[in-house]
Amino acid sequence: MASLAFSTRVSAVARSSARVRAVGVRSYSSKSVPLTAETYASRVQRNESFKKLEEDDVAFFRGVLQDDHGVITDADDLLFYNEDWMRKYRGQSSLVLKPKTTEQISKILAYCNEKKLAVVPQGGNTGLVGGSNPVFDEIVISLSSLNKIRSFDPVSGILKCDSGVILETADQFLAENGYIFPLDLGAKGSCHVGGTVATNAGGLRLLRYGSLHGSVLGLEAVLPDGTIYNSLDSLRKDNTGYDLKQLFIGSEGTIGIITGVSILCPSRPVAFNVAFLAVSSYEAVQKVFVGARRELSEILSAFEFMDGKSQVLTARHLKLDHPIESGEYPFYILIETSGSNKEHDDEKLETFLGNAMEEGLVDDGIIAQDDTQVKSLWSWRESIPEASTIGGGVYKYDVSLPLADLYGLVEEANVKLAKAGIVGLDDESKPVVDAIGYGHVGDGNLHLNVCVREYSKEIEAVLEPFVYEWIQSKKGSISAEHGLGFQKKNYIGYSKSDIEIKMIKEIKNHYDPNGIMNPYKYV
Amino acid sequence: MASLAFSTRVSAVARSSARVRAVGVRSYSSKSVPLTAETYASRVQRNESFKKLEEDDVAFFRGVLQDDHGVITDADDLLFYNEDWMRKYRGQSSLVLKPKTTEQISKILAYCNEKKLAVVPQGGNTGLVGGSNPVFDEIVISLSSLNKIRSFDPVSGILKCDSGVILETADQFLAENGYIFPLDLGAKGSCHVGGTVATNAGGLRLLRYGSLHGSVLGLEAVLPDGTIYNSLDSLRKDNTGYDLKQLFIGSEGTIGIITGVSILCPSRPVAFNVAFLAVSSYEAVQKVFVGARRELSEILSAFEFMDGKSQVLTARHLKLDHPIESGEYPFYILIETSGSNKEHDDEKLETFLGNAMEEGLVDDGIIAQDDTQVKSLWSWRESIPEASTIGGGVYKYDVSLPLADLYGLVEEANVKLAKAGIVGLDDESKPVVDAIGYGHVGDGNLHLNVCVREYSKEIEAVLEPFVYEWIQSKKGSISAEHGLGFQKKNYIGYSKSDIEIKMIKEIKNHYDPNGIMNPYKYV
Incomplete structure (x- = not known):
């Protein structure tokens, strides 16, 4: 044979190591990550309608959380939450809150909304578009202490859990019961279930188990005004009204904070x-x-x-x-x-x-x-x-393209970089190590990684808007599964029409009229 | 073995015959269906803020459609569109429009919105909750002439078609290409692809291929003000902004009219x-x-x-x-x-x-x-x-329940009906033939059909609110796949909280401030 x-x-x-990457054990090089606000000074400025944090505010939050470990103000401890995994973005938050209950989040958001204090919800901080890190002084609300499995029904395969449960933990729990989480990705050892839902993560097995829009059965989320929206159904089918939970899937923390997830899991x-x-x-x-x-x-x-x-x-x-x-x-x-x-x-x-x-x-x-x-x-x-960051950093482009065109983008990018004379696999004097391509062929999803020794305007100028224009010309998407975050906020027009963008902005304003939720990002 | x-x-x-039921070939008994407005006079009254149709309006529509076959005003011809398949509901529309293009629908809706003329979008008219029939004098907009396959990609399996394509036609087309429509239901010979999306139909193979929230990749829809929302993507993954198309899946024509569908089809x-x-x-x-x-x-x-x-x-x-x-x-x-x-x-x-x-x-x-x-x-x-209507009519309850409780509802209903002394399988003097149960065990979805010789307040009083209360007590859904329509409008509270209902109503008001889209139904 x-x-x-x-x-x-x-x-x-x-x-x-990518699969067992645990929160807090990253090795940082001595070189510090530049502030997002400085790197992108021409693009973004602090919204002065947001209140600046004061001692009274911190005292209020301490009162809500009733737990000193849940209030982080130490500069060293803040670093993990301010920086992203790629070491590309760094915010300037002076406060991280780690609530343990949905009710605490409700109180925190209601207060922030009233005082116009901007917030950034954060899961496992494994995002790839700077979506879960502050840009200026936004308060980080980390979901890492909201991390209990709520229930599991071995007949239906429906799991209900807090949003801060680590994906691998959830999957191991399911394995013991003969089931499998319908999503898998490299960062599973760190990323949160709620984070994967908030970013509509795709991952390695979407081909088989479909998107989260199909498998998530219900959500619990806190709206900016503190309202607790609870649709944590344990039903596979429910046709009573608009399926509002869908708006939160892929909303990247811009209209509320997901606190609980009900998801249909297949037999392992x-x-x-x-x-x-x-x-x-x-x-x-x-x-x-x-x-x-x-x-x-x-x-x-x-x-x-x-x-x-x-x-x-x-x-x-x-x-x-x-x-x-x-x-x-x-x-x-x-x-x-x-x-x-x-x-x-x-x-x-x-x-x-x-x-x-x-x-x-x-x-x-x-x-x-x-x-x-x-x-x-x-x-x-x-x-x-992880190998892509071997030189120090990586520009990541996560795109959807028709299958026939998928690899063409990598070839074109390499031609552009070579012409600019800035690529050298083993030439340390060149800023770019290499431009590589890989991804989920079954989903028409390419990852173009431009591996660099440093982040620079020169490299960015070669890559953007070229990459986005190329994708638009093929009617692809500039973000297949990573989301928009900070990186792609200004590029949504390459994948969405003016009418769609208008409708998206209307929804944002509808749920978050003060704009406190994850500002400077998404739309 | x-x-x-x-x-x-x-x-x-x-x-x-249920699978090959074609539009227009139903056999009507001589007994006419009572008017919904009369049967439910205590529950619903015409909204007098809606304009009454005038000759000028009809002339405008004739101008838009440029086709006399697309404007139906003859009383006999109107009957099919005014009545539902179960012969339970009958509206009083004096005008049916059958546009052939999305642009025509845009012009029609913009006009209706400006004039406050109420409309009912209608697909194959196979719904089971009176959702696609007028209650009073709403204009019926039938999608049956918007019925072209737009494109099919045999590599990705993505089908794009007009909303009025009959489900079986779409599936036959896919079969010729080695693919299968990810949804199947008894009414496939009559129902429209767009209608199944608008009602988030579940059907016979949801167990295998999942819900439409997962398989629909993009939609084209006309909003009440005539805006054409086009997200007819041919991408399996796209994370750029809120997934707004999800709001239209299961919206039952209350915030817009679906005109095109892009759907991912599995290999046959x-x-x-x-x-x-x-x-x-x-x-x-x-x-x-x-x-x-x-x-x-x-x-x-x-x-x-x-x-x-x-x-x-x-x-x-x-x-x-x-x-x-x-x-x-x-x-x-x-x-x-x-x-x-x-x-x-x-x-x-x-x-x-x-x-x-x-x-x-x-x-x-x-x-x-x-x-x-x-x-x-x-x-x-x-x-x-179809067998359920053997006596003349049927009360249908389409519910989600935990698997263990699924058949309990049928048993309880039979006890209640027997106690009331109104059941007789072969006793023509009794109004109820039998109460039967069947459905999709894999989805926790029961169909309780109470087969009757006539629709009557007496039978309804035995069944409602008993059925809804029983479902609520088991934390089920009062509509698994049929939707709310007219039948269940007032019962959404049995499956949704006050906060959820408020949020649903806000979305309705956001997209349809004049309330012209499918009034008297849903929420």
Whole structure:
């Protein structure tokens, strides 16, 4: 059988650090992150209609929280909340609040709304567009202490939990009950369930389990005026009125704070397979995808692609040899299947891979033989975001494009950067390390990462608005799953019409007339 | 093997008329449907702030449509649009408009909004809560002439079509391309794609393909002031701003008219199996369901239950012997699997059924051997709605309940009706034929049908508010998939809190300040 051509040996790689990244253990270089307000001084200024924090305000919040650990004012402790994970944005908040109940959040927001104190809701702070960090002196409301599983129904598979539960914690709890969280992403060890809902995260298995707009059944959220909106239903179907919770999915903390989530979880598959393939062209990537969807159909749970350049950086980051040892290839594919019968799944995968080899689409490949190897192969995909920061920083573009055009953006970006003479993989004098591409082919979602040694206006000028204009010309989206945040606030016009933007702004004004919720971002 | 106990013979039943019901071919009894305004005179009165239609208005509309066939004023022709399918509601509209373009709808709505002429958007008129029929003299805007497939991308599986395309037409088009519409329901031969979106229809395969909130990627809709909102994206992921299209999914024509739909369609499975089982108790239904979800997992595409009484009526309606000939059973189950490998699916289903027989959960059963038998078995489930009207009418309650409580409502309703002495299956002097239960166990969705010989206040007094209070006590939903429409307008409080109702009303007022869109209904 053709599938015998596949090697079954996988280097024993420890589980990627990207998956177990825990809050507070990041290593900071000595170089401090410049203030967002200074880097983008020409773009954004403090809204002087917002009140400046005073001692009386802090005293009020201490009274609400009744817990000194929940009120952070120490400069060193504030740093984690002010800075983003990419070390690109830094705010100047002097106060972080960590409420433990929905009622406390209600009191905090009602007060802030009345006093016009601006706030930034923050989950695991793993966002990629500066959406969860302050820009000026906004108060950070961290959800990390609102972190209880509320209930789980093993018959329906419906989980209800606080928004601050860490995604991996939720998934481990579900695993013990034979279920799986319908979303998975590299930052699962740090990101919050509520944060994934607030940003409408997509992640690695959207292909199989669909978007959060379908799987989230109910939400609890606090509106800017302190109103507690509770639709934490445990029903799969409910057609009584507009589905208002949908507005909060992907709202990035701009119209309220999500405090509780009710979500439908699928049965945990008992059989998993992961194959890692090397192919010669992006055209082959597309052909393998079309075949996989047809032949693997209901058991296909991930189809990820990575360019060769991303794997070079990842090998350096992980300090390991690549699992496919027969040479460097321009493209790699990770295919995951999951199902209820290992024998059936193995047979489907082997038949599919055999056909792909016979058609000459696949040059080399490997199939994981046990759970350790499954994790090892996934780490070559999931470590790319961290590997991208190997030089010091990364400009991330998370875009939706028609499948045929997906990789064209990476090629074009590389041409532009090369022309500007600013790229050098091993040339420390050049500001750009490399521009790499990878992502979720199954969802038409590309991640273009421009890996840099420093953030600079010169690099930005080469990339923007070029990237956005290119996406617009292909009728794509400038943000497939990362959201708008601070980074893309001014670029929504590349993906939305004037009428849509007007309607979005109307909704923002409807729920947050004082504009205190996550200002300077989104719209 | 235990599965050998299954008979493989299925009576050759013609495809259910419920599935091929076409617009305009209903047979009306001589007895006319009473006017909604008279039946519910104590509950609803004409809003006198709405303008009454005049000749000038009709002339304007004729000018917009430029087509005499698109302007209906003849009393006989109006009847179809004024009456609902259950023959329970009848409005008094003197004008039906059938625009052919989104721009025409924009002009019509802008005019109506300015003049305060109330309108009712209408799809295939297959709704079950009187939502698509006028109550007084509202103008009906039928989408039936806006019925073109706009585009289909065979790589991504994304279909874009006008809202007036008939569901079955869309599905047949997709079948030719190897895809399937992610929604199926009994009325597919008449209902419109846009109508299913406007009512957030659930149907028979939600268990497998999820809700429309997940699969609809974009919408085009006309707002009451004539604004054309176009988010007809062809992207699987787009996180740029609030997902406003979600508000229109399930809005029942109260904030705008959906004119175009972009929807993600899954690959069409190549292997289908249908099993029809007889079981002795509702407890056994639940146990078989839990087992099916575990063992059939990714290939399970429908799990429907029917009580024995529903099958008695269906046999009379279809004039056929029941496919399970070994006697009458209290409950029946229809299980559908669909996948990419017939051999694998057969093996999974046989193993599962063998286990269920061995455990004594299943008393008898049958597996379809070919496509004709698949359709035949489905007709015993899909014909129930039509069979329910065998006596002349039906009170339909479409509810979500926790699985354990699902059938309790039917039992309680029967006790109440029996106590009132108004039920007689074959006693023509009694107003109620029977109260039957069936539905989508996989979604916690029960249909309680109270089959009647006439609609009367006496019957309604026995059923309401009893049914709604019972649902509220179990924290269920008074409308799982049918919506609120006219029937449930006043009962939303049984499923939504005061805060939620307030927020829903605010959205209605935000988009439709003059209240011209589908008045007297929803909220």
